[in-house]
Amino acid sequence: MGRLFYSAEELLKRPLFPGMRDPTHLYYHFRPARPANLLVTRDPLSKELNLAAGTYGQLTVQPYTVCLHISKHSFDSARNIQPPGTECVVALPGHDLVEETWFTSLPIPRGICEGDLGGLTPLPSREVGVPGIAECPVNLECRAELVIDWYTHYAVFLRVVGGSVDEEYLARERLEVIQSYPTYEVDDQTNAFGGAIERLGVNGELLECPGFPVGAKQGGQAGAAAWVEDLRAEGYLSDAEAARMIGWLQEWRAAIEAGEGKERERTRRQLTRALELAAWEEWDELRTHLG
Amino acid sequence: MAKVYLTETELETLYEAECYTLGAPMPQVLLVTADPSFEDGSISVRTATLTPLSWGPYTKAVSVPLDDEKVVRALREPRAQCVLGLPSRGMLRQITICAQRLPPGISEADIARLTMLKSLYVDVPGIADCPVNFECAVEHLETYHGHLVAFLRVVGASVDDRMLFLERDEIVSIFPTNAADQIVDRGGAVKTRVSLLSDLFLCPTFPVAPKQGWYGTFEIWMRDLADQGYMSGAEHDQVMAWHGRWQEVFADLGSAERAELRDTLTELIRLIARRRWPEVHAFLSGRSLG
Numbered sequence: 414m415g416r417l418f419y420s421a422e423e424l425l426k427r428p429l430f431p432g433m434r435d436p437t438h439l440y441y442h443f444r445p446a447r448p449a450n451l452l453v454t455r456d457p458l459s460k461e462l463n464l465a466a467g468t469y470g471q472l473t474v475q476p477y478t479v480c481l482h483i484s485k486h487s488f489d490s491a492r493n494i495q496p497p498g499t500e501c502v503v504a505l506p507g508h509d510l511v512e513e514t515w516f517t518s519l520p521i522p523r524g525i526c527e528g529d530l531g532g533l534t535p536l537p538s539r540e541v542g543v544p545g546i547a548e549c550p551v552n553l554e555c556r557a558e559l560v561i562d563w564y565t566h567y568a569v570f571l572r573v574v575g576g577s578v579d580e581e582y583l584a585r586e587r588l589e590v591i592q593s594y595p596t597y598e599v600d601d602q603t604n605a606f607g608g609a610i611e612r613l614g615v616n617g618e619l620l621e622c623p624g625f626p627v628g629a630k631q632g633g634q635a636g637a638a639a640w641v642e643d644l645r646a647e648g649y650l651s652d653a654e655a656a657r658m659i660g661w662l663q664e665w666r667a668a669i670e671a672g673e674g675k676e677r678e679r680t681r682r683q684l685t686r687a688l689e690l691a692a693w694e695e696w697d698e699l700r701t702h703l704g
Numbered sequence: 705m706a707k708v709y710l711t712e713t714e715l716e717t718l719y720e721a722e723c724y725t726l727g728a729p730m731p732q733v734l735l736v737t738a739d740p741s742f743e744d745g746s747i748s749v750r751t752a753t754l755t756p757l758s759w760g761p762y763t764k765a766v767s768v769p770l771d772d773e774k775v776v777r778a779l780r781e782p783r784a785q786c787v788l789g790l791p792s793r794g795m796l797r798q799i800t801i802c803a804q805r806l807p808p809g810i811s812e813a814d815i816a817r818l819t820m821l822k823s824l825y826v827d828v829p830g831i832a833d834c835p836v837n838f839e840c841a842v843e844h845l846e847t848y849h850g851h852l853v854a855f856l857r858v859v860g861a862s863v864d865d866r867m868l869f870l871e872r873d874e875i876v877s878i879f880p881t882n883a884a885d886q887i888v889d890r891g892g893a894v895k896t897r898v899s900l901l902s903d904l905f906l907c908p909t910f911p912v913a914p915k916q917g918w919y920g921t922f923e924i925w926m927r928d929l930a931d932q933g934y935m936s937g938a939e940h941d942q943v944m945a946w947h948g949r950w951q952e953v954f955a956d957l958g959s960a961e962r963a964e965l966r967d968t969l970t971e972l973i974r975l976i977a978r979r980r981w982p983e984v985h986a987f988l989s990g991r992s993l994g
Contacts, residue, residue, distance in 0.1 A: 418825075425759075433869070439868070446876055468756055511905045515913070518907075519977065522951070525966065530974045539709050539711075540711070563844075568757055570846075573712065574712045577708060583708060590724075591899050599876060601917065610907060612907065614901040615901065615902070615905075616899040618900045620796060620900070622799050622897065624800065629804065630894065633751070636804075637806050640804065665807055669807075685811070693817070
């Protein structure tokens with residue numbers, strides 16, 4: 414197995430490896446697919462609606478906040494989303510809206526609504542003054558809390574203050590939901606003129622990561638002590654073995670407070686090995702290690 | 705289609721009930737940082753999700769809870785660096801392990817048996833098990849609702865050469881994983897589920913866009929259509945005359961001419977976007993400016 418390294422400058426030049434025909438082939442290894450959204454905003458002058466495709470990330474769960482990155486070339490969205498306090502809707506499109514999603518990316522004059530091109534229907538919002546899109550399964554009603562001028566883009570932190578979802582999806586299995594929406598921006602293919610053809614995708618598989626005993630029952634935030642206690646409570650460790658691991662955890666905390674010391678490295682090695690064996694469910698080796 | 709509306713408070717309750725229908729599975733990373741409080745630069749690897757920011761320069765953001773002390777401390781260091789490794793479908797156990805809040809100085813890399821990889825552009829190592837690693841400099845920090853949002857500039861990256869010639873539809877089924885949801889199993893344990901993309905869909909291209917795609921202008925798009933024979937020179941001039949007049953009257957919100965022009969342009973562009981060329985020609989021949 415080998416590894417190819419590129420500087421950021423080299424990446425932006427879209428390098429190619431001998432034998433690659435598609436000029437975007439290598440570049441898109443470095444641009445992971447991102448969830449797509451349709452952003453609905455209102456023109457501050459004319460009050461007309463604007464729809465624009467983009468991608469987003471989630472910042473926090475409670476409160477539910479997301480971050481848009483809006484290109485300064487997306488003139489309408491970039492203008493309409495400012496200042497903080499501005500209301501908008503982040504709609505999540507399904508795979509049945511690929512063409513309509515593309516229509517919202519067309520360079521049409523200010524004031525002409527992209528939704529009208531694809532026959533999208535405004536959906537009244539309850540918490541903000543901007544409508545959502547009825548054809549989208551999910552509409553997040555948002556208020557901008559922070560707008561950061563960031564190179565070629567604006568990073569816009571949005572607080573979700575309400576939302577709506579198609580009722581039918583509430584009862585569906587998770588896999589079925591993510592196979593339907595949202596779409597993701599995956600890459601660009603190249604058209605006959607050397608221009609870009611946007612390619613979207615949807616999730617197709619759902620995989621389960623191992624839970625307890627590979628980590629704490631309550632999840633990662635519970636911490637190492639809770640994990641050890643769970644192992645004891647479920648019989649993976651005896652009381653004495655759990656006490657030894659808890660002891661090492663306490664010793665390690667104390668050693669950190671005390672600074673450098675010969676014992677510190679030994680404690681670190683013991684504790685690391687014990688946690689490693691638990692994480693890989695190698696119980697015989699763990700008991701030997703703790704013995 | 706019946707819609708169910710939820711208030712902000714109800715949304716929070718839904719999350720507690722593990723209802724993820726109102727969100728998207730988010731692209732995952734393994735965030736590698738070096739804890740400055742240890743002389744040996746103890747390495748931490750934390751499961752996180754990615755937020756895109758800009759492409760040139762190439763920047764991304766990660767959001768870390770403020771109580772994740774060792775990761776936050778590392779990101780807050782002056783001139784802090786980090787690596788974002790993209791986990792693959794074969795790294796499910798490592799994703800769980802790296803989500804555990806282990807004490808400072810105890811490296812998740814060791815617990816997860818990750819093979820670390822010397823980086824070329826930053827001092828923090830990458831993860832050899834990850835198909836792609838982004839080597840990053842921390843450029844900006846925002847404290848936001850109990851989280852530290854780190855704006856990262858990608859200064860270098862590496863890819864496993866086994867991925868080089870795989871097609872996109874194969875790549876997306878391997879990495880990166882997307883954080884889909886958490887479920888509680890019969891034993892009461894929380895389990896994270898991750899998703900991977902499968903089906904890909906091509907969007908339309910020229911003539912339903914400028915030849916160059918995304919970043920063209922309306923003027924370029926119409927010129928492209930005329931150059932390729934989708935409309936005559938006269939038809940092109942007619943469209944651009946409407947466009948020019950639309951810009952002139954845009955701010956005259958109450959005018960009847962503006963309303964008519966808006967309808968005209970909307971219908972024209974709708975017909976072009978639908979590739980209904982006979983109707984485009986008929987529409988253009990049946991109307992004239994003013």
